[in-house]
Amino acid sequence: MRRRAVITGIGVVAPGGIGAKAFWDLISSGRTATRKITLCDPEPFRSRVAGEADFDPAGEGLGPQRIRRMDRAAQFAVVSTREAVVDSGLELSTVDPTRLAVAVGSAVGCTMKLEEEYVVISDGGRLWLTDHTYGVPHFYDYFVPSSIAAEIAWEVGAEGPAAVISAGCTSGLDSVGYAVDLVREGSADVMVTGATDAPISPITLACFDAIKATTPRNDDPATASRPFDNTRNGFVLGEGAAMFVVEEYEHARRRGAHVYAEITGYASRCNAYHMTGLRADGREMAEAITSALDESRLDPTAIDYVNAHGSGTKQNDRHETAAFKRSLGEHAYRTPVSSIKSMVGHSLGAIGSIEIAACALAIEHGVVPPTANLREPDPECDLDYTPLVARERRLDAVLTVGSGFGGFQSAMVLTRPGRAA
Known part of the structure; x- marks a missing residue:
């Protein structure tokens, strides 16, 4: 086992x-x-x-x-x-x-x-x-x-x-x-x-x-x-x-411990492309997401919420949007997405763990955190980014992603305690 x-x-x-x-x-x-x-x-x-x-x-x-x-x-x-x-x-x-x-x-x-x-x-x-x-x-x-x-x-x-x-x-x-x-x-x-x-x-x-x-x-x-x-x-x-x-x-x-979430899948890729640039199609992030889902033994339709990297740069937000569509298919349009960087900023290497904490707590409380300050959506970012107000929703499986200079793309899947691995 x-x-x-x-x-x-x-x-x-x-x-x-x-x-x-x-x-x-x-x-x-x-x-x-x-x-x-x-x-x-x-x-x-x-x-x-x-x-x-x-x-x-x-x-x-x-x-x-x-x-x-x-x-x-x-x-x-x-x-x-x-x-x-x-x-x-x-x-x-x-x-x-x-x-x-x-x-x-x-x-x-x-x-x-x-x-x-x-x-x-x-x-x-x-x-x-x-x-x-x-x-x-x-x-x-x-x-x-x-x-x-x-x-x-x-x-x-x-x-x-x-x-x-x-x-x-x-x-x-x-x-x-x-x-x-x-x-x-x-x-x-x-x-x-x-x-x-x-x-x-x-x-x-x-x-x-x-x-x-x-x-x-x-x-x-x-x-x-x-x-x-x-x-x-x-x-x-x-x-x-x-x-x-x-x-x-x-x-x-x-020992009877309280469990917030199980980490069922993780994967990382590099685009081998540019120190700060990103390809518009989001392929490398999509591959990391698909690999993390495969390790979790989950279909893309199982994802209830996506915690985006959501840095607030033009190229990153469009790159991510493309990656979610590429990896989740039509389900991407039905899945709430949000970026907590809108509220706490981008703490570089720390933010990935801070976002894991957000995901575990979102599962615990059954709440999708909002994307603050999202009042005029970019037409090229056409998914459900949970603007301004949190949303109550049972979350059984959550995806969180990160993107970094050097071309690094990482993805992790967290699931509700008790769900079969």
Whole structure:
């Protein structure tokens, strides 16, 4: 019998509130949490809006040494891990530490601390030959993304595999997909997995400004993220984390754990085409969706809701629309689709896991989150994008997808607990 992987704990740090409940309250109500950037001076940049998390590390229980040692992204990951473990009801002391493993996704790692320390060691950018002796003792940890996985492993006492998966904006899907693979193959019984990113810093703003990927709609930050809308003109940067306890099904059943959803299928493809460009036909994303459905042993007509990548760029939204039609056929026109990026922004590698959290909670509550700010539909995006208002609906099978620079396309299927795998 195939080993199965289920989500038993969820922890979230996101714009609009800390914790899974605050996150769900925001996205199910259709409220937005995008605003003018406060984490750095945004005035020199073309795009000056983002989805920021109101995050106080001390208030969330982190001591001064960990606050000093860890980048904001690692802090997000630790805090959301703690929530996920408590939510799961799992007593970590009862788990064989060699059967407990970690997989964390991140696109840009410890960007904020790296940039802060570079400013110091380069004397504000004046020195081409920098002096590392001015850097903090933990400078090396910021260079090595695996330090985030190490923090999580130390937090939960995991002695099994520990890895960081970094594949751009699909990292949050790919890390959980990797965790599911480890559970299925028998390398772990319990995975602490998810993704984190805290990219709101001058270097990130400058990079996206250079390619005009982010929106210049600075006059009204709350409505700046407009996926599938005819007036959209770029994505809104975000930050945050979502972490999960993913268990082997029988392990969870024996202890009577509450199961949010089963992860029944996952697949990833690359278009081998362009660093930032996408083919209009959506073929690679469609292939990832079809493969994830095949692994789930589901027909396309079984999908009750699609959580779109929905970044709010012209090419991505049209590419996705084509991919859904190609993979789901006529059923694509009958299936509600939405993008939560309209409310929390695009947190790069973290967003895939934040969207998995949204999907698991959507199954739990029987609610399709809306696409905020969708008031003037793009005629080329002609599916049911659930504009403005959430929709009550029983959800037995949900599809979530991601698209990332480099040509990465990932898809995952989550199903209601108890549905046969």
